[in-house]
Amino acid sequence: xxxxxxxxxxxxxxxxxxxxxxxxxxxxxxxxxxxxxxxxxxxxxxxxxxxxxxxxxxxxxxxxxxxxxxxxxxxxxxxxxxxxxxxxxxxxxxxxxxxxxxxxxxxxxxxxxxxxxxxxxxxxxxxxxxxxxxxxxxxxxxxxxxxxxxxxxxxxxxxxxxxxxxxxxxxxxxxxxxxxxxxxxxxxxxxxxxxxxxxxxxxxxxxxxxxxxxxxxxxxxxxxxxxxxxxxxxxxxxxxxxxxxxxxxxxxxxxxxxxxxxxxxxxxxxxxxxxxxxxxxxxxxxxxxxxxxxxxxxxxxxxxxxxxxxxxxxxxxxxxxxxxxxxxxxxxxxxxxxxxxxxxxxxxxxxxxxxxxxxxxxxxxxxxxxxxxxx
Numbered sequence: 121x122x123x124x125x126x127x128x129x130x131x132x133x134x135x136x137x138x139x140x141x142x143x144x145x146x147x148x149x150x151x152x153x154x155x156x157x158x159x160x161x162x163x164x165x166x167x168x169x170x171x172x173x174x175x176x177x178x179x180x181x182x183x184x185x186x187x188x189x190x191x192x193x194x195x196x197x198x199x200x201x202x203x204x205x206x207x208x209x210x211x212x213x214x215x216x217x218x219x220x221x222x223x224x225x226x227x228x229x230x231x232x233x234x235x236x237x238x239x240x241x242x243x244x245x246x247x248x249x250x251x252x253x254x255x256x257x258x259x260x261x262x263x264x265x266x267x268x269x270x271x272x273x274x275x276x277x278x279x280x281x282x283x284x285x286x287x288x289x290x291x292x293x294x295x296x297x298x299x300x301x302x303x304x305x306x307x308x309x310x311x312x313x314x315x316x317x318x319x320x321x322x323x324x325x326x327x328x329x330x331x332x333x334x335x336x337x338x339x340x341x342x343x344x345x346x347x348x349x350x351x352x353x354x355x356x357x358x359x360x361x362x363x364x365x366x367x368x369x370x371x372x373x374x375x376x377x378x379x380x381x382x383x384x385x386x387x388x389x390x391x392x393x394x395x396x397x398x399x400x401x402x403x404x405x406x407x408x409x410x411x412x413x414x415x416x417x418x419x420x421x422x423x424x425x426x427x428x429x430x431x432x433x434x435x436x437x438x439x440x441x442x443x444x445x446x447x448x449x450x451x452x453x454x455x456x457x458x459x460x461x462x463x464x465x466x467x468x469x470x471x472x473x474x475x476x477x478x479x480x481x482x483x484x485x486x487x488x489x490x491x492x493x494x495x
Contacts (some may be wrong), residue, residue, distance in 0.1 A: 131432045154495040165205065170480060188196065221242045240270075248260070344493055352378075423454040429449040452466065
């Protein structure tokens, strides 16, 4: 585990010319080095293995071919062939991969303290903004509990660094939040929920709940918050495959995602007005980025943005990515999606993160990423 001098080491290696950031467009090394830690919250898009430690959870990526391109070629709990977006973001800032929060009890005290400083991953597959244990597929850690887990790390940081230094550390750190898809899909798949609330009402209720959780984060400090919108959920391979002719996206699922993103953006603007200068955030438009990739995958170095790399049947989307029942593509660098749930391949995540780090206001608002993390 790294020591707590990682930002200093990053600058030192840059000075020696042993570390390069010029492959990351839009952000300069000094800006990257100004972030002392990366803390991740969310669902299966960024879960690094927390669900491995939930005995009743069925949402675990602990089986091959998951992890086939991860160092050591082992499944780690990431729903991916390799690294996910949270890993890549942390690496781009010069940090090691944030370990799963629930793995920390396996570490000795010094290792746990070091990880607490440079970053922790609290995400859980199946997690939502509403407090749910994901009744369909077993346990998950909802956002509210992820924030409770953060409070324990906040306490450790305060003890290790002291109250004043911990406050500065948190204010400069990056909090990455990728969540909301499961709440929307619950609504999409539930006739009961759809009869109780129209789409606009329900999506606003998700955003309102999220607002309360963001206030909880804000109360622990004033971190820089990077919030992902939800992608076009109807364009997941499993939804496309149900259209047996031309494999179009499911319009309702994508429409619900778009309505939620609108409610999310409005909520963030309202929260910013309430908290004034003490809240600093960027919204990353995942919906727009995925649509742009879908419209011209070759522009982004991909060949397929509709099929799953791992699976079987139409678009490799008839069954989940579980051996021995599936096959997987030989060149994972050419596929956007890894499995029928729409988890990106490592290559797909790198394309998405590159769009974020390109510092293009087309995808980021109200601040670009360099503005968010500027010293």
